[in-house]
Amino acid sequence: KSQGHFWCTFCDVAFQRKFDWKRHEDEFHERYKRYPCPNCNRIFWGANTFNQHHKNAHGCTTCPHADQVVKYTQRKQAWACGFCGGFLASRDRYFDHVARHYEDGCNKSHWNHSLVIYGLLHQPSITHTWKELDTELYGHLPRAHQPMLEWDPKVTGHAQGFLEGDSPGKLQDLLEFFNDTRDDPRFIARLAHDQATI
Secondary structure: OOOOOEEOOOOOOEEOOHHHHHHHHHHHHHOOEEEEOOOOOOEEOOHHHHHHHHHHHHOOOOOOOHHHHOEEOOOOOOEEOOOOOOEEOOHHHHHHHHHHHHHOOOOHHHOOHHHHHHHHOOOOOOHHHHHHHHHHHHOOOOHHHOOOOEOOHHHHOOOOOOOOOOOOOOHHHHHHOOOOOOOOHHHHHHHHHHOOEO
């Protein structure tokens, strides 16, 4: 564990500089670019690690070749803040938003997975359906008696292998990669409710 005030929202690494934190999350966790080695078929998730491998393992004297081998995986469509539950529609806005929380004194211990799910449920393609389901199930109760929902990151967090196409994904994956031309918001809303702890 390194010391710093920009904590990775996925793992227990921290960085002194926002740039290093953002690069870490991009390369090791967002993983929207992959770099397959043409010589040995190993996969790398960052241009620098690919170029180092290509030089050291295969004796490439003209590297960098990362731009020639890069392949793009599916990209997230939505991000949410685990500090305040805010929904962010772009990766850059997400990083700027979370960085402000860190600069204001928040740390990894303040991050709440349930707020991430809550924020993702409020993306434009899903929020109406989620609110309809909530009204259908709990609209008859006074506001003070309506249940609070929480989500367990072990059940609803990220699935290993989702980005590589080896796993169908968990709730957070399905929300972050939701595509309104392909995915059903009613299915996602119902899944979110069924996987919640009341």
